[in-house]
Amino acid sequence: xxxxxxxxxxxxxxxxxxxxxxxIRHSKVNINDTIFxxxxxxxxxxxxxxxxxxxxxxxxxGIQSPQNFLxxxxxxxxxxRIFTISVKVSVxxxxxxxxxQKTAIQDFKEDKEKNNPK
Amino acid sequence: MKxxxxxxAYNEQYTIKxxxxxxxLHCPEFDFVVIDDGSADxxxxxxxxxxxxxxxxPINLGxxxxxxxxxxxxxxxxxxxxxxxxxxxxxxxEYVKPMVAKMLEGYDIVIGSRFLDGKxxxxxxxxxxxxxxxxxxxxxxxxxxxxxxxMRMVNKRMIRALCDNLNLGPxxxxxxxxxxxxxxxxxxxxxxxxxxxxxxxxxxxxxxxxMIRMCVSILFIIWFRKRVD
Numbered sequence: 544x545x546x547x548x549x550x551x552x553x554x555x556x557x558x559x560x561x562x563x564x565x566x567i568r569h570s571k572v573n574i575n576d577t578i579f580x581x582x583x584x585x586x587x588x589x590x591x592x593x594x595x596x597x598x599x600x601x602x603x604x605g606i607q608s609p610q611n612f613l614x615x616x617x618x619x620x621x622x623x624r625i626f627t628i629s630v631k632v633s634v635x636x637x638x639x640x641x642x643x644q645k646t647a648i649q650d651f652k653e654d655k656e657k658n659n660p661k
Numbered sequence: 662m663k664x665x666x667x668x669x670a671y672n673e674q675y676t677i678k679x680x681x682x683x684x685x686l687h688c689p690e691f692d693f694v695v696i697d698d699g700s701a702d703x704x705x706x707x708x709x710x711x712x713x714x715x716x717x718x719p720i721n722l723g724x725x726x727x728x729x730x731x732x733x734x735x736x737x738x739x740x741x742x743x744x745x746x747x748x749x750x751x752x753x754x755e756y757v758k759p760m761v762a763k764m765l766e767g768y769d770i771v772i773g774s775r776f777l778d779g780k781x782x783x784x785x786x787x788x789x790x791x792x793x794x795x796x797x798x799x800x801x802x803x804x805x806x807x808x809x810x811x812m813r814m815v816n817k818r819m820i821r822a823l824c825d826n827l828n829l830g831p832x833x834x835x836x837x838x839x840x841x842x843x844x845x846x847x848x849x850x851x852x853x854x855x856x857x858x859x860x861x862x863x864x865x866x867x868x869x870x871x872m873i874r875m876c877v878s879i880l881f882i883i884w885f886r887k888r889v890d
């Protein structure tokens with residue numbers, strides 16, 4: 544891997560880490576949601592410092608250039624992340640729908656009771 | 662002194678009545694409230710029929726959300742001590758009073774520990790628990806033999822902190838963070854039962870994710886968090 548790419552990766556990862564930690568400090572984000580990004584950033588730093596990891600896996604899969612394997616890895620991880628977020632959104636949507644329906648029905652019941660006192 | 666025991670219950674129709682009756686038997690002087698986490702079964706109905714006070718969440722919030730509901734209720738009603746007590750029958754009511762007694766010795770957090778008796782145990786859960794204990798000691802300097810115990814009691818100061826902050830779910834990293842913020846924590850030996858019905862929340866995949874989360878949070882993130890008072 545070219546030294547330029549490695550240095551860029553390290554700088555960007557460290558900046559990303561600083562940004563994430565800053566958000567946590569100000570209690571702007573749920574820690575559980577940042578674990579993924581912290582682990583991901585650390586992984587990128589590890590790969591840039593020890594590119595042998597990438598050489599090994601690229602060789603294993605018969606990929607000529609280690610950079611290509613790096614991109615494949617990042618795309619793979621991103622795909623996984625998008626899928627889990629998509630699942631999360633579905634669950635949230637379901638919950639929101641149920642919640643709205645419950646409040647509306649409750650409102651309706653209260654109105655009915657108000658208009659027809661026994 | 663006002664003590665609130667809140668009972669998180671998610672689909673516990675078979676056990677909830679027993680749990681509440683046991684609590685009433687062993688500690689009649691403490692207030693309790695069932696928090697029904699949007700159960701799909703008759704948990705809520707059983708509470709209503711038996712006259713148990715019950716906060717029914719309209720949808721399922723999960724462990725963190727239910728815990729916070731109980732804490733918020735305790736905060737709004739000026740309780741001095743709050744503790745969750747499992748609705749599935751895992752916790753034993755006779756240990757509540759010893760925990761309150763320990764609390765009154767001047768602690769902020771009291772944990773009911775299953776591992777204080779010094780017996781050797783095996784199994785994946787114990788290994789995970791041991792790893793978290795080790796990291797806990799590393800960052801806080803305090804020994805916590807049972808970091809994943811569900812029996813935890815907090816005082817007024819902690820109730821306020823837990824209520825105000827986004828990132829304080831009922832998990833080991835929260836206790837580590839609070840201890841580092843100056844909270845005093847103690848453990849009391851307890852015994853717990855095997856669950857009578859229902860499934861554990863933790864599957865294998867979830868356990869691994871949980872371990873990674875706790876390690877990153879206790880070993881790394883904790884150093885950057887602003888302390889609470």
